[in-house]
Amino acid sequence: MAFEPPHRLVRALGESAPDGDGWLEKLPEAARQAVALRELTVERVQVPGGRTSLVVLVRRADGTPAVLKLAPPRFRPAAERAALAHWAGLGAVQLVEGPGGDGGMLLERLHPDVSVRSLAEAKALLEAAGTLRRLWVEPPAGGGFETVAERTGRQAEAMRATAVGSEVGVLVDAALSAREELVGAATEVRLLHGTFRQSKVLAGERAPWLAVGPDPVVGECAFDLARLVRDRVEDLIASPSGAAHCRRRVKRLAESLELDQERVRGWTLFRAVESGVRALRVGRVRDAELLLEFAGWL
Numbered sequence: 675m676a677f678e679p680p681h682r683l684v685r686a687l688g689e690s691a692p693d694g695d696g697w698l699e700k701l702p703e704a705a706r707q708a709v710a711l712r713e714l715t716v717e718r719v720q721v722p723g724g725r726t727s728l729v730v731l732v733r734r735a736d737g738t739p740a741v742l743k744l745a746p747p748r749f750r751p752a753a754e755r756a757a758l759a760h761w762a763g764l765g766a767v768q769l770v771e772g773p774g775g776d777g778g779m780l781l782e783r784l785h786p787d788v789s790v791r792s793l794a795e796a797k798a799l800l801e802a803a804g805t806l807r808r809l810w811v812e813p814p815a816g817g818g819f820e821t822v823a824e825r826t827g828r829q830a831e832a833m834r835a836t837a838v839g840s841e842v843g844v845l846v847d848a849a850l851s852a853r854e855e856l857v858g859a860a861t862e863v864r865l866l867h868g869t870f871r872q873s874k875v876l877a878g879e880r881a882p883w884l885a886v887g888p889d890p891v892v893g894e895c896a897f898d899l900a901r902l903v904r905d906r907v908e909d910l911i912a913s914p915s916g917a918a919h920c921r922r923r924v925k926r927l928a929e930s931l932e933l934d935q936e937r938v939r940g941w942t943l944f945r946a947v948e949s950g951v952r953a954l955r956v957g958r959v960r961d962a963e964l965l966l967e968f969a970g971w972l
Contacts (some may be wrong), residue, residue, distance in 0.1 A: 765808030822893025
């Protein structure tokens with residue numbers, strides 16, 4: 675079978691690939707080798723798929739359905755594997771193999787086309803928040819995960835460089851100030867999903883909803899809510915009451931998970947501006963406009 679990467683993956687990796695990166699060109703052969711090594715039968719490549727990995731629906735030698743996932747090293751697949759192993763299926767998709775040397779991961783098969791986004795918004799937020807709560811556990815001793823301070827510090831430097839002389843400077847300054855205050859006062863240490871949103875919660879067999887695709891990080895739980903707050907941002911922006919709805923969402927999610935509302939708001943601001951500035955940097959102007967308008971409401 676030809677392992678043709680979906681267009682969305684090709685476009686997304688093309689925006690972020692460093693010079694000389696040949697991962698996409700090597701991907702079809704790497705996928706063939708990963709399938710052969712595990713004696714898998716391929717059903718299909720998941721389309722449209724994600725923006726950071728190739729996902730292939732497969733069956734194991736005993737006929738059990740599974741998912742083979744391959745991602746570039748720069749997206750930290752080893753950290754994802756370590757987090758999934760630590761969660762051991764509690765709230766998250768389960769690993770079905772031990773460490774592999776080829777960078778691939780074999781995961782239990784969920785329902786890839788059914789996420790909580792298929793639910794009405796209020797129900798979707800409730801189910802997503804409940805799933806996220808189960809993931810917030812003590813990190814493993816010596817786990818080696820990146821901290822929130824480390825990750826956002828790196829992002830802050832890129833934001834400063836992009837914002838010099840730009841019209842988004844005021845928003846960037848506000849986001850950086852919020853980050854400094856939040857990092858300085860943080861005391862909570864939990865293992866976080868890192869990139870949690872409604873589309874990262876899929877229907878399963880052994881549990882109604884399970885999280886997939888973490889980019890794990892260690893820090894305070896409020897950081898993990900920031901991406902969920904801005905879910906369906908296009909709908910929020912299009913609504914005449916979008917700003918008020920956004921603020922209600924911050925309040926509702928913070929209260930439902932017993933978190934400080936201002937810390938949720940602050941991390942939501944920082945992460946929305948960071949995403950908006952990054953979108954500007956790679957020429958996704960429409961995405962940037964949506965994200966920065968949303969950030970202005972906070």
